[in-house]
Amino acid sequence: MDNSGVAAILSKMALLLEFKGENPFKAKAYERAARNIRGLGEDIGEMYRRDRLSEIPGVGGAIREKVREILDTGTFKAYERTAAEVPPGIFGILDIPGIGPKTAKLLYEKLDIRSVDGLLKAAIEHRIRRLSRMGPKQEEKILRSVQRYQSSGEPGRTPLATADPITEEIKEQLRAFPFIKKVIAAGSIRRRKETVKDIDLIALSDVPAKAMDGFLHLQKVTEVIEEGNTLSSVLYDNKIRVDLRIVPEESFGTLLQHFTGSKEHNIHLRKLALEKGYKLNEYGFTDIATNVIKRCAEEKQVYDHLGLEFPVPELREDRGEIEAGMQKRLPKLIEVEDIKGDLHVHSNWSDGEDSIEDLALSALERGYEYIAITDHSHSTAIAGGLSEKRLLEHTKAVSSIDEKFEGIRLLSGTECDIRPGGKLDYSDRVLQELDIVIAAVHAGLDQDRKTMTKRIVSALENEHVDILAHPTGRKFGKREAYDVDMEKVLQAALDNDKAIEINSSPSRLDLNDINAGMARKMGVWLAINTDTHRLDNFNNIRYGIDVARRAWIEPQDVVNTRHIKDFVSLFRIE
């Protein structure tokens, strides 16, 4: 089982403990352990084998034993015992926004509500309002929340690339109001997380009431979820929840810091503040001895006050950035401008829309020094994969077009299928003619972990392969990553001097931030590519860079930050 599988069971245990009303700190302990395992840059199974589970923060003696049990048996006895005591539908109920463990417990004990459907029925029949602490408004709120939950399938997270334009649209409208001085996105959007639950905005205004009113009446607001003086929350365009907080100028920095999160980062920061004698909240530092409040207009002052180097938002996940900040050893992260070329580009020779000439021109305009034209191989027939004969014609075409362009080097390449048995789609004789060979899995995705791992590793052992593309195959909303031992794959890449791709396509982002972080720690080369199929796809590089930054990646970790001269010598291209 992989890290997220182990974390999922521990999270469910936390929910069960909360539901049962046990010591809330015990539930929190399970949740914390789950979170840290999920965000671990190492394979949990490997840590178990090396007897290093106790190194994980939040994993003490008891949870360590449970993790061992999960890895050995797929579950643990205490969980099975606890889960057997409650109806399985409880997890669905707890998933509904606004319903927490206390409410779920009340509904179960008093009304025998065991599922989301049962909850809906009880709300319609007005049985909920009669319970203590409930009332008509609560009942109505639950009803709406259930209906929204059922109509959207699940509360769901929105891919960052979908949320970005919506955020810009709202910011633009808010900025048009004369009484709003400044609007900035905080939360997971600012941390550039791959998916976001909601859009967090903070705004400066001298007339908060007017600002809030303007927000609540934006044209595409479909529902007001919460309404307050400093904080309101709406459903925007029936798609995504948007929170707006109006903040005073003198505390802007502290508030921005607070609302950027992550929650885990903030908790750690506040503990640190307490150790130094301050209570930290979104308004500033309160000196516990004197009760004097220090507010920060600039975000950096918050970190300065604690003696920390400033961590960019992408780092704020409590994955070591606070410790590194204390030692002033934060990484100097890669930026979009560091990218000098794109190594994964499709032309109209296969399933791309544009000619090689147009791709070259567009890349040149972006200031790139090189791109590799990597059309599909023949197994991917649905994408117009090239036969060996066509590939050789393709290669000739690339070099003749290359001669026409000054200032950019066109590299001949392929995105070559790794067949189910591990063989490549082209013979070595053909592959050796190419400048860049990308290997990738496109079909036969349901192989078991061992077979898939062996398949990919054998491709990495081929001397002509340069890069492994989209290493886990996941696509948002379409399919999960296939089962593969990422640590073994990365080790094979390291042993054979291959690069691993961070695919910037917004539906892929593969590697993700956790796996990319693992690759970086192991010292594996990375390539950040767009997998362009249409000229404007080149812009997606931003999203690959986001992933890389969240993985603490610096320019020197990435092969395509090299200038052309260094790049061709690194890949031994003539």
Add this chain to the structure above:
DNA sequence: GCCGTTTTCGGCCCGACTGTTTTCAGTCG
């Protein structure tokens, strides 16, 4: 259940908003 440069026991981040409440519990981030 975890954790410790005041602690191996007694804490565990902090506040806004809502609804049902005459002072607060539950949920969320």
